[in-house]
Amino acid sequence: MANRTYEVMYIVNPDTDGEKIEKLNEAVGKLIEKEGGEVVRMDNVGIRTLAYPIQKKTEGHYVLFEINGTGQEILELERRMRVNDMIMRYVTVRVDEDRKAADKRAAKREAKAAKRAKFRPTEESTEVSAEA
Numbered sequence: 001m002a003n004r005t006y007e008v009m010y011i012v013n014p015d016t017d018g019e020k021i022e023k024l025n026e027a028v029g030k031l032i033e034k035e036g037g038e039v040v041r042m043d044n045v046g047i048r049t050l051a052y053p054i055q056k057k058t059e060g061h062y063v064l065f066e067i068n069g070t071g072q073e074i075l076e077l078e079r080r081m082r083v084n085d086m087i088m089r090y091v092t093v094r095v096d097e098d099r100k101a102a103d104k105r106a107a108k109r110e111a112k113a114a115k116r117a118k119f120r121p122t123e124e125s126t127e128v129s130a131e132a
Helices: 018-034 072-083 096-119 123-131
Strands: 004-012 038-054 057-069 087-094
Touching (some): 004 038, 004 072, 057 072
């Protein structure tokens, strides 16, 4: 299977001790690597206000992982997050195709700008035509 890039964000109960959150993040990283994936980046965003109350809580501790893998590690990770009482919500998004499309659009935009720049008069040619 091909390697794909995923972003996994989960919200931990804000009443959870910071030490337990660190242990949870380490366990998630180890699980991903054990299943054959690679943690590209881990952002511990911190406590943020929720858009709507979850389990009568208005705040949550956000954590974001960027993962390269085949998808098998995502299945196991989601299974474990589903039964973990500390995690209130989680979401997994495959981002490799979106990034490829964005890179294509950026390259096309740059090529168009370079093409336009060829036809723009330079400062020297405008000064010469103004004198004539």
